[in-house]
Amino acid sequence: xxxxxxxxxxxxxxxxxxxxxxxxxxxxxxxxxxxxxxxxxxxxxxxxxxxxxxxxxxxxxxxxxxxxxxxxxxxxxxxxxxxxxxxxxxxxxxxxxxxxxxxxxxxxxxxxxxxxxxxxxxxxxxxxxxxxxxxxxxxxxxxxxxxxxxxxxxxxxxxxxxxxxxxxxxxxxxxxxxxxxxxxxxxxxxxxxxxxxxxxxxxxxxxxxxxxxxxxxxxxxxxxxxxxxxxxxxxxxxxxxxxxxxxxxxxxxxxxxxxxxxxxxxxxxxxxxxxxxxxxxxxxxxxxxxxxxxxxxxxxxxxxxxxxxxxxxxxxxxxxxxxxxxxxxxxxxxxxxxxxxxxxxxxxxxxxxxxxxxxxxxxxxxxxxxxxxxxxxxxxxxxxxxxxxxxxxxxxxxxxxxxxxxxxxxxxxxxxxxxxxxxxxxxxxxxxxxxxxxxxxx
Ligand code: L3W
Numbered sequence: 001x002x003x004x005x006x007x008x009x010x011x012x013x014x015x016x017x018x019x020x021x022x023x024x025x026x027x028x029x030x031x032x033x034x035x036x037x038x039x040x041x042x043x044x045x046x047x048x049x050x051x052x053x054x055x056x057x058x059x060x061x062x063x064x065x066x067x068x069x070x071x072x073x074x075x076x077x078x079x080x081x082x083x084x085x086x087x088x089x090x091x092x093x094x095x096x097x098x099x100x101x102x103x104x105x106x107x108x109x110x111x112x113x114x115x116x117x118x119x120x121x122x123x124x125x126x127x128x129x130x131x132x133x134x135x136x137x138x139x140x141x142x143x144x145x146x147x148x149x150x151x152x153x154x155x156x157x158x159x160x161x162x163x164x165x166x167x168x169x170x171x172x173x174x175x176x177x178x179x180x181x182x183x184x185x186x187x188x189x190x191x192x193x194x195x196x197x198x199x200x201x202x203x204x205x206x207x208x209x210x211x212x213x214x215x216x217x218x219x220x221x222x223x224x225x226x227x228x229x230x231x232x233x234x235x236x237x238x239x240x241x242x243x244x245x246x247x248x249x250x251x252x253x254x255x256x257x258x259x260x261x262x263x264x265x266x267x268x269x270x271x272x273x274x275x276x277x278x279x280x281x282x283x284x285x286x287x288x289x290x291x292x293x294x295x296x297x298x299x300x301x302x303x304x305x306x307x308x309x310x311x312x313x314x315x316x317x318x319x320x321x322x323x324x325x326x327x328x329x330x331x332x333x334x335x336x337x338x339x340x341x342x343x344x345x346x347x348x349x350x351x352x353x354x355x356x357x358x359x360x361x362x363x364x365x366x367x368x369x370x371x372x373x374x375x376x377x378x379x380x381x382x383x384x385x386x387x388x389x390x391x392x393x394x395x396x397x398x399x400x401x402x403x404x405x406x407x408x409x410x411x412x413x414x415x416x417x418x419x420x421x422x423x424x425x426x427x428x429x430x431x432x433x434x435x436x437x438x439x440x441x442x
Pocket of ligand 1: 086194406
C-alpha cells in the first residue's frame with residue numbers, strides 16, 4: 001500500500017466541511033507556516049521537497065516560485081489552474097469536489113509565501129457544480145479566520161476568488177488563462193516574459209495546478225526533506241493518477257512514484273486489470289497530449305527494465321521508446337481498440353480546441369483530422385501516412401503554446417508504433433469499416 005499524502009483523509013465523512021477537516025488536522029500546516037515560518041523558510045521547504053508541477057510540464061515548483069519578480073509597489077498574484085480539460089484527466093476535479101479545504105489551505109500557504117493578497121481559482125466551465133463547493137469552503141474558511149484581513153492575527157491578508165472558464169481547453173495554458181481572467185479571448189501570449197515577471201494585469205504571477213498547490217500542505221506538515229524521500233530521483237512525493245479506459249476499476253489513485261506501470265494496471269489496489277480477460281494493447285499514461293505506447297514498450301523500457309510510474313522512467317528513451325507522465329490521465333486500451341479511430345478522436349479534439357492564432361496549429365490540426373477521417377472511413381491512400389507524419393512535424397515546435405505539440409505528438413506516436421494498423425485500414429477498407437461499426441462522423 002503506497003503512502004497517501006493528499007487522499008489520506010478523502011474517505012472521512014464530511015471532510016468537505018470545515019469542522020471535519022479541521023478536526024482531522026486541517027489548517028495545521030497553514031498555522032505552522034503563517035505563525036512560525038518566514039516566507040523564505042516555506043520556499044526552502046518547497047524547494048527541498050523536489051515538488052514538480054502536476055499539471056503536465058513537471059516544472060520544479062520551488063524554482064518557479066523563486067522566479068517571481070518583486071518590484072516595489074506592484075501586487076503579486078497566485079492563480080490556481082483548475083481548467084482541467086486534458087482528455088483522460090480528472091484528478092483535480094476529485095480534489096476540489098471532495099477536499100476543497102485542502103486546496104484552500106494550500107492556496108493560503110502558497111499565497112503567503114509569494115506575497116500574494118489576491119488569489120484566483122480559474123475553473124473549467126464544464127465543472128459547473130464545483131464552484132459552489134469551493135465558494136462554500138471559502139466562506140467557511142473566512143468565517144473561521146483563515147481568509148480575509150489579518151489572518152489568525154498574523155497580519156497577512158488574503159482573498160480567494162473563483163472564476164469560471166467558458167469551456168475552452170486552451171485556457172488551461174497559463175497565459176491564455178491569464179488573458180481569459182482579464183476578460184479577454186483566451187489566446188496564449190508569447191513567452192518570455194513568463195508570468196512570473198509579467199502575468200495577470202502585467203504583474204508578477206505564479207500559475208500552478210490544483211494538485212501542485214494542494215501538495216504544499218503535506219510538504220509543510222512533514223517537511224520538504226521527508227517529502228523528497230518518497231518516490232525516486234527527481235520524481236518525489238506522491239502523484240494523483242486518473243485512470244480510465246479498459247480497466248476494471250477506473251478512478252483517481254494516489255501513487256508514490258516507485259510502483260511499476262504493470263503493477264498499476266493489474267493490481268487490485270489500483271486499476272484491477274483489464275475486463276473480460278482481454279489483452280493490453282496500448283496506453284496513454286499522461287493525458288491525451290502525451291505519446292501512446294504499445295504494451296511491450298509500456299511495461300518494459302528500451303533498456304529492458306520495468307517501466308515505472310514516474311517522470312524519468314516513463315520518458316526513458318525520449319519519444320522513440322518513451323512517453324510522459326504529463327497530467328497523469330492514464331488511458332488504457334485493450335486489444336479490441338482501434339488506434340486509428342482513437343487518433344482521429346484526439347485529432348478532432350485538438351482541431352476543435354485550437355485557438356487559431358498560429359497557422360501551423362489552426363490549419364494543421366484540421367488537416368490531420370481530415371486525413372485521419374479518410375483513413376478511418378476506408379478512403380485513405382498509403383501516401384496519407386507519410387502526409388500525416390509531415391503535417392505533425394510541421395506543427396511541433398512551431399506554435400506559440402504547447403497545444404500544437406500536444407496535437408502533433410499523439411499522431412506521431414500512433415504512426416511510430418502502430419504504422420501497420422494504419423496500413424491495414426488502407427489496404428482493407430471494407431473490413432476496417434466493419435470493425436469500426438460504420439462510418440465515423442466527425
Ligand atoms: C519563469 C522561466 N518561469 C518555465 C514556467 C512557465 C510554466 C512552467 C512550465 O505547458 C505542458 C504542455 C502540455 N522563468 C521559466 C518559467 N517557466 N521557464 O514553468 O513551463 P512549460 O513551458 O514547460 O509548460 P506549460 O506551458 O505549462 C504544460 C502538457 O503540459 N500537458 C498538459 C495538460 C493539460 C492539462 C489540463 O487539463 N489543463 O492538464 C500534458 O502533458 O502539453 O507541454 O508555468 O511559466 N525561465
